[in-house]
Amino acid sequence: MGIDIHETLLPGVGLRYEFDNVDGDRICVIARRRGEFEFFVSTAADPDSAQRVFRLTDTEADALAQILGAPRMVESFADLSREVPGLEAGQIEVLPDSRYAGRPLGDTRARTRTGASVVALVRGDKVVASPGPDEVLRAADVLVVIGTADGIAGVRHLIEQAIDQT
Amino acid sequence: MAISAGLLLELGLILVALTILGAGARRYGLSPIPLYLLAGLFLGDGGIPVPEAADFLETGASIGVVLLLLTLGLEFSVIEFTASLRRHLPSAAVDLVLNATPGAIAGWLLGLNGAGILALAGVTYISSSGVIARLLGDLRRLGNRETPAVLSVLVLEDFSMAAYLPLLTVMASGGSVAEAMLWMAVALGALGLAFLVSYRWGHHVGRAIGHPEDEQLLLRILGLTLIVAAVAEEIHASAAVGAFLVGLTLTGRTADRARAVLGPLRDLFAAAFFLSIGFAVAPAELLPQLPAALALAAVTAVTKIATGVYAARRDGAARPGQLRAGTALIARGEFSLVIIGLVGAGSGVLAAIATPYVFVLAIAGPLIARFTR
Numbered sequence: 001m002g003i004d005i006h007e008t009l010l011p012g013v014g015l016r017y018e019f020d021n022v023d024g025d026r027i028c029v030i031a032r033r034r035g036e037f038e039f040f041v042s043t044a045a046d047p048d049s050a051q052r053v054f055r056l057t058d059t060e061a062d063a064l065a066q067i068l069g070a071p072r073m074v075e076s077f078a079d080l081s082r083e084v085p086g087l088e089a090g091q092i093e094v095l096p097d098s099r100y101a102g103r104p105l106g107d108t109r110a111r112t113r114t115g116a117s118v119v120a121l122v123r124g125d126k127v128v129a130s131p132g133p134d135e136v137l138r139a140a141d142v143l144v145v146i147g148t149a150d151g152i153a154g155v156r157h158l159i160e161q162a163i164d165q166t
Numbered sequence: 167m168a169i170s171a172g173l174l175l176e177l178g179l180i181l182v183a184l185t186i187l188g189a190g191a192r193r194y195g196l197s198p199i200p201l202y203l204l205a206g207l208f209l210g211d212g213g214i215p216v217p218e219a220a221d222f223l224e225t226g227a228s229i230g231v232v233l234l235l236l237t238l239g240l241e242f243s244v245i246e247f248t249a250s251l252r253r254h255l256p257s258a259a260v261d262l263v264l265n266a267t268p269g270a271i272a273g274w275l276l277g278l279n280g281a282g283i284l285a286l287a288g289v290t291y292i293s294s295s296g297v298i299a300r301l302l303g304d305l306r307r308l309g310n311r312e313t314p315a316v317l318s319v320l321v322l323e324d325f326s327m328a329a330y331l332p333l334l335t336v337m338a339s340g341g342s343v344a345e346a347m348l349w350m351a352v353a354l355g356a357l358g359l360a361f362l363v364s365y366r367w368g369h370h371v372g373r374a375i376g377h378p379e380d381e382q383l384l385l386r387i388l389g390l391t392l393i394v395a396a397v398a399e400e401i402h403a404s405a406a407v408g409a410f411l412v413g414l415t416l417t418g419r420t421a422d423r424a425r426a427v428l429g430p431l432r433d434l435f436a437a438a439f440f441l442s443i444g445f446a447v448a449p450a451e452l453l454p455q456l457p458a459a460l461a462l463a464a465v466t467a468v469t470k471i472a473t474g475v476y477a478a479r480r481d482g483a484a485r486p487g488q489l490r491a492g493t494a495l496i497a498r499g500e501f502s503l504v505i506i507g508l509v510g511a512g513s514g515v516l517a518a519i520a521t522p523y524v525f526v527l528a529i530a531g532p533l534i535a536r537f538t539r
Binding site: 012030 | 318
């Protein structure tokens with residue numbers, strides 16, 4: 001059960017991300033190319049009433065991200081993948097009912113089966129870079145995967161297999 | 167080496183005047199471009215003579231055009247172009263038909279030749295992406311539903327210039343329509359090539375041209391751009407298009423750094439360019455064309471609103487959003503002036519009607535957009 005984040009390209013300006021929260025507000029974050037972020041809020045009922053709430057510089061956004069506990073490593077990977085056509089980055093969460101929760105990363109054989117590589121593992125606010133095959137996956141870990149779109153989808157499929165499936 | 171005190175003094179005074187005008191404009195949220203035009207009008211032929219600085223400003227103007235187009239190319243990427251194309255090709259078509267036609271008709275009524283009609287059509291067609299993008303940020307409308315539509319229309323307009331400018335340049339220098347079509351095809355081919363290089367080998371190009379030192383980066387990119395622009399001008403594909411293609415080919419980190427390093431240079435030389443447009447027009451020539459310019463401005467303001475309404479409606483914005491999109495698009499600015507500059511600011515009637523036209527819309531556009539809630 002995830003949040004539906006709507007991503008729109010604003011040519012010449014940056015990227016716009018929007019989602020609706022439980023209260024019925026539409027939250028909008030604009031990631032400007034120069035590195036700053038602008039935050040808008042409107043009501044889901046009247047999306048034309050967007051008000052700008054505040055603006056954050058690059059470093060201020062890092063501070064907010066630390067408070068919220070989400071590392072921005074995937075963004076740097078996204079920058080990298082933009083330079084290399086066909087290469088993409090993805091985040092895959094290990095859910096509690098995944099058959100690989102509690103098992104070492106090597107058991108997934110993700111690299112052999114899909115070609116995509118798990119380059120980092122995010123546990124809460126800690127990041128394990130280049131996790132080895134012996135690294136045990138726990139529920140709520142987020143895997144950072146680099147590969148082709150198909151490869152990433154393959155890893156997602158692997159990880160999302162529930163315990164009672166074969 | 168003899169330092170000309172006259173040159174330094176004149177240039178210094180001009181720059182100080184520009185900054186006072188510019189600061190005043192910014193305070194009221196307006197673009198300084200119309201004020202630079204006005205300053206140019208009061209200097210040179212009809213007003214205060216600036217004999218020493220005139221040559222520098224002339225030369226600076228050409229470099230200004232190159233830098234304006236280079237930084238424009240750096241702003242956009244292939245992805246943004248294709249995304250805009252996919253969603254808003256019909257909007258671009260509507261934009262073209264509604265906004266180029268009044269200019270073409272006006273040119274015909276004024277008795278301009280083929281090149282003049284084409285030029286005036288281009289002047290009324292293209293909105294100022296620089297002024298409008300900044301306006302949307304200032305008005306805090308980036309989060310609005312209609313904003314992507316506005317930006318996409320602007321992107322497609324700017325890219326269409328790559329085909330239009332060679333066409334115009336050839337016709338302005340007296341070439342035949344067949345010749346003009348040939349060079350337009352060449353320019354489109356070069357555009358396609360730039361896209362390809364940017365998309366597939368973008369980061370190789372970046373690594374080849376990029377350099378950790380800002381000075382090296384500046385000299386390399388500037389040198390490369392000027393050479394490509396010169397070649398483009400020689401083969402009648404227009405120096406401006408050459409510069410645009412170089413900007414387009416650079417992506418990623420190199421493009422970001424290039425934008426930062428070239429920004430100040432572009433500001434200086436672009437100011438020289440805007441001044442030189444005002445220079446070349448004598449106020450006496452201007453007055454008789456004023457009513458026509460105002461009429462044209464009014465008509466094409468309405469057609470831009472219609473364009474914006476159409477484009478925003480395609481993206482699902484509601485009535486208020488559609489109107490906001492429409493009024494945002496009214497502003498004309500640097501590109502229209504580039505067109506005038508390329509055809510020859512001294513071409514009498516064209517410059518006399520187009521300069522006040524851009525002036526009026528560069529001021530009225532943002533004001534009207536501001537008051538559209």
